[in-house]
Amino acid sequence: MLAEFGHFALLLILVAGFSQALLFSPLRLHAGRIVASLSFGTKTVTAVSGNSGNEALSDVHEPDTTPHSSALPTPFPNNLIALPLIILALGILSQAALIHAFVVSDFSLPIVADVSHSSTPLLFRVGAAFTPDGGAMLLWVLATALANIVFALQVFRRASNTPTTASSDSLFIANALSILGLVIAILALVTLIDADPFLRVAVAPLDGRGMSPQSQDVLRILREPVLYLGLAGLTVIFTVSIAGLLTHKIDRSFAETLRPWVIGAWLFLGLAIAINAYRSYSQQAWGNWWYWDTAENSLLIPWLLTTALVHCRAVLEKTDTLKSWTAFLGLSAFAVGWFGVYLTRSDLLGPLTETLSQSADSTALLVGFCLLFSAAYFLFWRQSDRMAEQKAFGFVSRESGMFLSSVTLSLIAAVILIGTIYPLVLRWVDGENITVGAPFYVEALLPVVLPLMFIMGFAPVLRWRQDELWLIGRRMKLAVMLSLIIVLFVSIRFIDLSPLPLIGIGLAGWILAAALSDLWARLWHQPDHGESKYRNLQLLGPRYISMTLAHIGLAILIAGGSASAVWEEQVVLSARAGQSIEVGPYNLQYEGVALLAGENYATRQATFILYHHSLPVAELFPEIRYYPIRGTETREADIFHGRDGDVHVSVGDRSEDGGRIVTVRFLPMMPWVWTGMILMLIGGSISILTRMFLRIRKNGVPAS
């Protein structure tokens, strides 16, 4: 019964989304202006709009907001919040209905019967609601609804803070909300057409087919909400860019509006990538953290474009330049995000992701993509050249550095996109099956990544507008020396190292040294603010701190990634109980295997004791789990994160001679990869959180 409510709520989201699109649409506002000029007055228009919104939906949810902003100068629906709030409530309702169906194991819904079982633990039954296509789509709708209300609150706050809102400003807000409503409606429609999660069958099976054992993992489940929150952030960026294009209002206040969304989307997508990487490193006993497979690429491409957007948005806010490029990136980031979802969901790309297990229909997703983005790019084509840049900047300037880096980032994204869809095109054209793997990406990306990292080192110390080359040389001399020392040290210490990882480590050292020397200069060489060092730290500002943290994080990530790939040690052997395995500086003692019962699986858990300099440091428990419902085994590695590297242990079958096959890998500097990712995420969070914190504390005064 609840599922039918959820279904109905989903339908109502469709209706409410369209009515939000219509209510705030430019057409209606024009009509409203005509009505107003015919002396009906603005009051009636807003009253009508308020009614039409509530009327359709009052039987489900009572809108509990009272419109409390007075009538704005233009005919403008004064209950900005009501409709987004209703959509959010409906989204929560339908998501709750789906989760309820999973919790009570209502197998008359095929979606539940496909990926759940009565013996699945409660946490994973809830999580299983996100894994199939229908559930994931529903989650996407919910995340977008959440972004919708937050955006409405943001613009509502701004509109109520500045009572004399210019008419172009309110037109801009209305356009953005209208397009957001349209996107929500399209997503709801796609969910209903492609993979309706609330369909019922007349005869319910006795029990479900069980959750895919590889998905039964907390990180896997956590990834979905994070990913869709990131996509929802991209949705707002997209709609704001479209609205800016429509009203020719791509300027500093546009960049200001965009700021939390860009950083937020960057943060969530980055978190999704990090979760994905750690999962493929630990869960499936593959042991590598990056595979260049479709699911990973479809996260990486939008993340790269969002990173580019972070940079050129900052330029736009500071200097009012790079307008059309910012708008273009805003459109494209969401486009590749959507396309990535389509790629992972459709079974076009072979046995790459486990979500492909049900060959699903995702035509509507593709049709929606084509319609929405062809309209968006057509608009961009028509409008972009009206966005004349008012100011120029010299070639050697911070603007040009950031512009170049954002172009390079989009180039990287383009190469990865080509690599991802090329096998598809080739198979379609001449039926040949090829695989594009790590060698391709390394070879194709290297010529782009190296200059990018070079720029990354000195772009932060460039001056705005105009700078001189010799001045840069002076500022960078410490960094140059430090990175040269690092390269020399590594190349002498490891004399037979191939040039590729050396370049990686050297450039990582360059970024790190540049960031640190700039920080040093700002903290200790600032003559102007001599009060105290702490004062200098305060003067850095959250933006600078978050930028530096993110850059240092990337440097550490690159160094760790190159080092762990080069100095990896792998031992595969058949071990007997009590046997000692030497790997790197560690000694691993195999203690044997115990048969244990898990919640819905049986596990053969091996015990290893890890010794470092003959002192026991940790116990490791890699497992082979057997899930009887699906009749499949999964292998869980266990990992020790040491100071000098990760020890990655996984066990296999019993071998002929009575031992057990054990794979032990020592990955030096692997913790650097995770530290780097965490530093980047902390950098992003600082940027968002300080702003929110300052806004609360200073009561509405925007932070630096």
Add this chain to the structure above:
Amino acid sequence: MSLSRAKSRKRQRMYIIGAVLLAVAGAAALALTAFEDSVVFFFSPSEIVEKSPIDPDQRLRIGGLVEEGTVTKLQDGKTIAFVVTDMAQSVTVAYSGILPDLFREGQGIVAEGHMNANGTFVASEVLAKHDENYMPPEVAESLKKSGYWEEIEAKNAKQMRN
């Protein structure tokens, strides 16, 4: 004033178009040069037999069903050998390391590696990352080509009913 603005607008458009073209051309050039020597082709066992001997330096992927009863461990205790077949032809595959979770006799797999001189495929990676009753599309395709698809399909369907 308006003339110069129109002119600068035009010039700016030129810049943008130039930048976009440059980026696209750069991406395409990079991708194509890298494709030349880093793309891994997929072959079915029949194609391997047809094209042999294959250059041992060429990385390739092979896909098919693991023939029942052929999975053996070699003397060194960690190398596993099995026969991959598309029902028409078959190729022996050697792999040392831990096989993936969903590796079963009679199931479809994809292996990546190279051919050695005596006709054995030395795999550096075995992929079976799919559902227990889901066939990798390449394998399904090669089975369709060799004409045994219906038989396998019927067998799988029967297993599912049990």
